[in-house]
Amino acid sequence: MIAFTLRRLLVAVPTLFLIGTASFFLMRAAPGGPFDADADLEPQVLANIRASYDLDKPLFEQYLIYLRRALTGDFGPSLVYKDFTVTELIGIGLPVSMRLGAMAMLIALLVGASAGIVAALRQNRLIDHLVMAMAMTGIAIPSFVVAPLLALLFGLYLGLLPVAGWNGGAWRNMVLPVTALALPQIAIIARLMRGGMLEVLRSDFVRTARAKGLGEWRVVSRHALRPALVPLVGYLGPALAGIMTGSLVIELIFNLPGVGRYFVQGALNRDYPLVMGVVVIYAGLIIVLNLLSDLAYAALDPRVRRQYR
């Protein structure tokens, strides 16, 4: 288990390095600079601005400067939000995005898994068809359609919840964005969970458990649940990536001060350091959380554990 963790970490470091390098050179290959809008500046002023951001140095030197700073968690000043460093901006946005994402993930797992289990236990009955129809709808209708509709219904027509804004993270402001973020994941998780559960319920050891007279609840909770969870754990990584990307539009729609909004603004304004900083931090986060989900995978499935010993 420890060797497995170490080996995965050994892959993670070069991966992160490659991501940083690739995003650096891609950003610099871009035609047009961040100061294009100020084109009427004196040439000397422009040169001074460029020099103060190290943009006048040779490309490779800029790369080395970038690497050295990135190692200490410093991604330089933002080119657009002039009074902030990228690290400060991410520091402001990350708690918001993390809270949003964690809540959505938690709800998606709880609701999705329970719905999937119920559907599997009542296969081909009304509730199964209902859950699967809802799951299909959740997959077909993207969150950026659901979110405005939710805001319209609960915010404007019913007046129950605020239409947008963060308000210091009050729960009333969280309900709609978290719901919109969780819905597509609930749909996918419910389908996965149903599939996994159906397969396990057909297996011999469940038949044995039933044969020795265990009640339905004990069969499910003590025997079927753990193996049925395995495919779900394998999906945690992609689910996380899905929630992170989903959070970009959700933050935009509900006007929340998260990382996603800064990222989109940065991409639209060619704010290189901001975009690179977000990509590197998010990639790092994903790598760490993927590692954790792999460890959970190994903990749940002894066959996987043996493979890595």
Place this chain on the structure above:
Amino acid sequence: MSAAQPLPAANASSPSLWRLAGRRFARNRAAMASVVVLLLIGLASVLVPMFWPHGIEDASWEYIMAPPSLDNWHWFGTDANGRDLLVRVFYGGRVSLAIGLMTTLVALLIGVSYGSIAGFVGGRVDGVMMRIVDVLYSLPLLFFIIILVTVFGRNIFLVFIAIGAVEWLTMARIVRGQTLSIRHKEFVESAVAIGMPKPMILRRYIVPNVLGPVVVYVTLLIPTNILVESYLSFIGLGVQEPLTSWGLLISQGAGAIDSAPWLLLFPAGFLAVTMFAFNFIGDGLRDALDPQGR
């Protein structure tokens, strides 16, 4: 969509399998209805903008944000510039469907070549190639599309390539798995024995025989890519005015949702129906091609 009749010449050697699958598919009512719906949406997207009395950029001052009605041919209403929504929805459908198909084609080309090479060559090459896929797989690839689009400008062809270039991973995995399973079948060994060059074996024997699962995945990848494009357009990094797509229309509709909800509901409705149809077709094809898998 043509995906409903995946009968390339390469499969002439085993027509009965595909014909049986076709028969099973034809019996699936949801899938067949979806094929009809998709054909209708596709045809309307091509034809309606040609013959509708309004052009996509014709603004009329008398009809600003007019709700849907039958007068003056504004069946879906008009937008904030007085442009007819119906013609814009179908024109956006052209763009969205074209992007869905083109990006899937790019992903198909990369994924099938990458996966079949990895699976056929095997050994250490395979290990390294699939390790790269694993690493890429665990990253939020939409961020990379956003970087690509940021860097190289918001050009519609770039959106094609950028989406296709990151959505090939699952395809590569599927193809590799299939290739591994047929690599040691007799007909491949016999081709090796008569000294056929490897690229030719790949093209003639491996690729045609791994197409079944690929076809299923393609019908699921097209809607995924349409969604990715809508997502990009929604945040302002995809299709740009005066061109339009369902994603861009949805984004404009979402901004005016309290005063003109039809601007969101019509494009979102078409997008959702298309998603449903592709998913039903994908499920139908899977059941038809793999009768034991149920």
